[in-house]
Amino acid sequence: MKPRALVIGAGIVGAACAAELARAGFAVVVLEAAHPSAGATACGMGHVVAMDDSEAQLELTRTSRSLWEELLPELPENIEATRAGTLWVAADDEELAAVHAKHAYYLTRGVNAEIHDQHSLRSLEPHLAPDLIGALRVPDDLVVYPPCAAAWLLALSGAELRVGLAVERAEARRVLLHGGVALEGDLVVVAAGEHSLPLVSPALPLHGIKPRKGHLVITDRAPGFAQHQIVELGYLKSAHSHDGSSVAFNLQPRPNGQVLLGSSRQYDRTSDEVEPAMLRRMLERAFRYMPKLRALPAIRAWTGRRAATHDHLPLIGKVGAEGPWLAAGHEGLGITTSLGTARLLSSLIAGTTPPFDPRPFDPQRLCAEASHG
Amino acid sequence: MRELACDLLVVGAGPAGIAAACAAAERGKKVLVLDENPGAGGQIWRAGTHAPPRAAEPWLARFRASGAELRSGCAVVEGDAARQTLWAQDAEGLLRTRAESIVLATGARELFLPFPGWTLPGVLGAGGLQALAKSGWPVRGKKIGVAGSGPLLLAVAAWLVEHGAHVAFVAEQAPLGRLARFAASLAFQPRKLAQLAALRWKLRGVPQLFSSWPVRANGRAHIDSVELATDGEPQGFLVDALAVGFGLVPETALAEQLGCALDASGAVAVDAEQRTNVERIYAAGEPTGIGGVENALLQGELAGASAAGDARAAHTFARRAARARRFGRALERAFALREELREMPDDDTIVCRCEDVRWDAARELDSARETKLQTRCGMGPCQGRVCQPALHFLKGGRADRRRPPLLPLTLGELAELAADRTTLEHETSR
Numbered sequence: 001m002k003p004r005a006l007v008i009g010a011g012i013v014g015a016a017c018a019a020e021l022a023r024a025g026f027a028v029v030v031l032e033a034a035h036p037s038a039g040a041t042a043c044g045m046g047h048v049v050a051m052d053d054s055e056a057q058l059e060l061t062r063t064s065r066s067l068w069e070e071l072l073p074e075l076p077e078n079i080e081a082t083r084a085g086t087l088w089v090a091a092d093d094e095e096l097a098a099v100h101a102k103h104a105y106y107l108t109r110g111v112n113a114e115i116h117d118q119h120s121l122r123s124l125e126p127h128l129a130p131d132l133i134g135a136l137r138v139p140d141d142l143v144v145y146p147p148c149a150a151a152w153l154l155a156l157s158g159a160e161l162r163v164g165l166a167v168e169r170a171e172a173r174r175v176l177l178h179g180g181v182a183l184e185g186d187l188v189v190v191a192a193g194e195h196s197l198p199l200v201s202p203a204l205p206l207h208g209i210k211p212r213k214g215h216l217v218i219t220d221r222a223p224g225f226a227q228h229q230i231v232e233l234g235y236l237k238s239a240h241s242h243d244g245s246s247v248a249f250n251l252q253p254r255p256n257g258q259v260l261l262g263s264s265r266q267y268d269r270t271s272d273e274v275e276p277a278m279l280r281r282m283l284e285r286a287f288r289y290m291p292k293l294r295a296l297p298a299i300r301a302w303t304g305r306r307a308a309t310h311d312h313l314p315l316i317g318k319v320g321a322e323g324p325w326l327a328a329g330h331e332g333l334g335i336t337t338s339l340g341t342a343r344l345l346s347s348l349i350a351g352t353t354p355p356f357d358p359r360p361f362d363p364q365r366l367c368a369e370a371s372h373g
Numbered sequence: 374m375r376e377l378a379c380d381l382l383v384v385g386a387g388p389a390g391i392a393a394a395c396a397a398a399e400r401g402k403k404v405l406v407l408d409e410n411p412g413a414g415g416q417i418w419r420a421g422t423h424a425p426p427r428a429a430e431p432w433l434a435r436f437r438a439s440g441a442e443l444r445s446g447c448a449v450v451e452g453d454a455a456r457q458t459l460w461a462q463d464a465e466g467l468l469r470t471r472a473e474s475i476v477l478a479t480g481a482r483e484l485f486l487p488f489p490g491w492t493l494p495g496v497l498g499a500g501g502l503q504a505l506a507k508s509g510w511p512v513r514g515k516k517i518g519v520a521g522s523g524p525l526l527l528a529v530a531a532w533l534v535e536h537g538a539h540v541a542f543v544a545e546q547a548p549l550g551r552l553a554r555f556a557a558s559l560a561f562q563p564r565k566l567a568q569l570a571a572l573r574w575k576l577r578g579v580p581q582l583f584s585s586w587p588v589r590a591n592g593r594a595h596i597d598s599v600e601l602a603t604d605g606e607p608q609g610f611l612v613d614a615l616a617v618g619f620g621l622v623p624e625t626a627l628a629e630q631l632g633c634a635l636d637a638s639g640a641v642a643v644d645a646e647q648r649t650n651v652e653r654i655y656a657a658g659e660p661t662g663i664g665g666v667e668n669a670l671l672q673g674e675l676a677g678a679s680a681a682g683d684a685r686a687a688h689t690f691a692r693r694a695a696r697a698r699r700f701g702r703a704l705e706r707a708f709a710l711r712e713e714l715r716e717m718p719d720d721d722t723i724v725c726r727c728e729d730v731r732w733d734a735a736r737e738l739d740s741a742r743e744t745k746l747q748t749r750c751g752m753g754p755c756q757g758r759v760c761q762p763a764l765h766f767l768k769g770g771r772a773d774r775r776r777p778p779l780l781p782l783t784l785g786e787l788a789e790l791a792a793d794r795t796t797l798e799h800e801t802s803r
């Protein structure tokens with residue numbers, strides 16, 4: 001009989017883990033409190049992107065992106081996978097210098113990238129403000145539609161999906177449901193996004209994952225308005241200020257011609273309402289980069305929550321010696337990094353050589369962080 | 374931004390809104406009524422190329438004399454309940470309106486249920502067809518079928534007959550027995566019975582079918598015939614157009630955006646004086662449950678009197694309104710939709726017109742919410758105004774919550790609105 005794996009959470013990370021564990025020979029059961037993609041996976045942008053805020057982040061995102069790349073020929077149409085590429089646009093000399101630095105770094109790490117000057121930028125994306133002075137184009141970045149991607153991974157895994165089951169505690173070989181009901185397995189993976197740590201506390205500090213709210217707006221169809229996922233390089237400066245909120249221009253052309261606009265970042269927000277002040281800032285920021293956006297019809301604004309850790313890296317690995325496995329805290333990159341996360345986790349479980357250095361992702365680092373205050 | 378201030382803001386100039394506006398204005402309040410459509414009257418009293426019905430005249434006259442101000446072509450796009458402020462959009466752009474109290478009289482929407490062929494040109498909503506005809510679409514001499522459920526069907530059919538159409542049939546999904554019991558319960562309401570008799574008289578000679586619903590609309594570029602199942606028996610009719618409507622659903626979008634709680638049936642919950650759970654916000658008419666014109670007028674008058682601080686008048690109206698509400702509930706039960714209607718769509722039937730979603734993509738999904746996420750059903754420009762009530766009936770649950778904007782705005786307008794909301798928040802927090 002196959003060994004049995006219990007995966008908690010049917011977001012993209014749980015789905016990817018289920019698919020990977022099934023491939024490794026487990027019979028997988030996925031336990032989901034609501035329904036597949038009930039959490040962050042339904043709210044985010046689905047930009048599959050190489051990111052280099054840290055060496056570890058680049059390893060994880062680069063590996064993940066090539067796993068998506070391998071799947072491309074198999075992905076059904078409803079996942080809307082496109083090789084849109086990313087344009088990192090520079091507004092001033094400092095950001096242009098960052099373009100060059102990023103370019104050099106990406107080339108050493110085998111990530112394709114090319115520099116565009118003011119002129120060629122205009123021909124790539126005519127609606128960009130004319131005063132933007134250059135950009136880095138990363139042609140192999142992708143765009144997917146996350147809820148369908150998660151559903152496809154779940155189906156691929158052949159996992160038994162049990163919905164409407166909220167797990168209260170996760171242990172190494174057992175999960176406890178409401179009312180003291182227990183389910184046993186040969187291993188347990190917690191992939192419940194921002195709700196993961198309560199299932200394993202106090203082995204890990206509860207506040208090791210903080211929700212970080214983001215706003216998005218989608219327009220009606222405007223085919224041809226933009227070709228690339230376009231992100232301001234100021235992102236690097238604004239995105240990670242731990243205090244206070246920030247906005248950054250981030251635009252995604254959907255394959256059907258809609259334009260999805262992000263985004264904002266705020267900690268400590270309990271309400272998931274759209275906040276006028278944030279929405280205004282985010283839109284004004286977008287208009288500065290693409291003035292013609294003003295005329296597009298907006299059909300819906302919403303918010304989502306990213307599960308953020310103190311060092312902006314996900315928690316992938318075993319909780320202590322006696323705990324379950326954990327795959328959570330993917331902040332604004334979980335669609336991208338779901339596949340790399342699952343690959344790493346499965347190699348840790350099997351005891352095989354990991355695809356990249358696992359140490360920066362070890363959940364135990366939360367304990368060290370907590371004791372440092 | 375332009376700003377208008379008044380004592381009472383009324384959203385919607387249908388019967389409920391008109392009654393609320395009259396009641397408050399006649400008690401000396403400064404009243405502003407906003408309606409996205411041209412002219413007063415709402416769904417049933419709106420005049421087009423045809424004159425408004427006679428029943429409307431006294432009310433429209435009273436409204437004109439009341440001193441309430443009407444702004445037509447003015448759609449409310451957002452609200453801030455804590456600051457009694459609504460933002461609206463008219464031909465000149467965005468407008469900020471503020472008031473002591475607000476009455477939401479936003480009416481109802483038709484419920485469309487998908488069946489094979491329902492997206493063919495010539496298949497129209499019952500109310501939609503009437504509105505189209507009022508604005509000049511010729512019905513004279515046309516062969517028109519009327520199908521679906523509810524008292525609106527008879528009213529629309531009678532109207533069509535009066536305007537020279539040839540009504541091929543009226544197909545009501547509810548069983549005759551259930552409706553007969555309902556009619557019997559009207560014995561003590563002679564006016565309602567008289568109305569029913571008048572409708573029946575106008576429709577003499579028109580086949581009235583019960584336990585009957587459309588199985589398929591046929592035609593190439595336009596509907597030319599329709600197949601019904603009546604008591605399980607197939608029946609075909611040649612038609613030039615088909616008017617369908619499976620009843621009405623309360624229009625609660627603005628109420629929800631303002632934070633008003635809904636009851637179990639999905640209508641805005643109100644107390645005996647039409648107050649919602651949000652302070653100084655009232656709801657009147659169909660948003661609180663489908664109940665017809667008289668119900669809407671009573672609730673409107675009650676809300677207006679209560680908002681104007683006339684407790685005594687409010688008290689008298691409250692008793693009559695409670696009776697009207699009971700009638701509304703009985704009506705709902707009599708015309709409750711039958712299970713079989715869930716089997717109407719086939720694999721190729723489109724369930725979401727904006728996003729071109731076919732039923733085979735949605736059939737197996739568990740809930741309205743998952744259907745939206747997995748198929749894009751309801752994600753298009755109409756934001757599910759058409760397909761979400763249908764999906765709710767077909768699958769259960771809600772697909773999503775209200776999110777801004779209530780109506781499509783340009784990103785520029787959305788930013789302007791957000792900026793004005795922020796300004797107002799700052800002004801009032803100081």
Ligand SMILES: Cc1cc2nc3c(=O)[nH]c(=O)nc-3n(C[C@H](O)[C@H](O)[C@H](O)COP(=O)(O)OP(=O)(O)OC[C@H]3O[C@@H](n4cnc5c(N)ncnc54)[C@H](O)[C@@H]3O)c2cc1C
Nearest residue numbers: 009011013033039040041044047167193214304334335336
């Ligand atoms: C505004 C925004 C933009 C984003 N943009 C991008 C982007 O462009 N690219 C990118 O790669 N990523 C992006 N992300 C991030 C990405 O969406 C998330 O990192 C990712 O969806 C996380 O997936 P998850 O499976 O870990 O969590 P979730 O999707 O939150 O899934 C967790 C699941 O666990 C279930 N659950 C919770 N508690 C329990 C319990 N006790 N028992 C059982 N089940 C439980 C939940 O119901 C949920 O279904 C964005 C996020 C946001 C908010």
Ligand SMILES: Cc1cc2nc3c(=O)[nH]c(=O)nc-3n(C[C@H](O)[C@H](O)[C@H](O)COP(=O)(O)OP(=O)(O)OC[C@H]3O[C@@H](n4cnc5c(N)ncnc54)[C@H](O)[C@@H]3O)c2cc1C
Nearest residue numbers: 042043044045218300302303742752753771772773774776
């Ligand atoms: C790449 C991408 C593209 C998208 N494109 C579009 C698009 O084109 N158009 C579009 O409209 N959306 C689009 N979406 C957004 C998506 O459908 C949702 O808007 C998103 O999941 C989050 O929105 P929300 O927070 O408004 O939650 P909602 O989607 O509104 O979900 C709210 C939840 O609350 C529950 N709920 C709400 N009200 C009630 C109530 N009264 N009673 C009980 N339960 C209630 C619902 O059941 C639901 O589970 C897109 C999302 C992505 C990831």
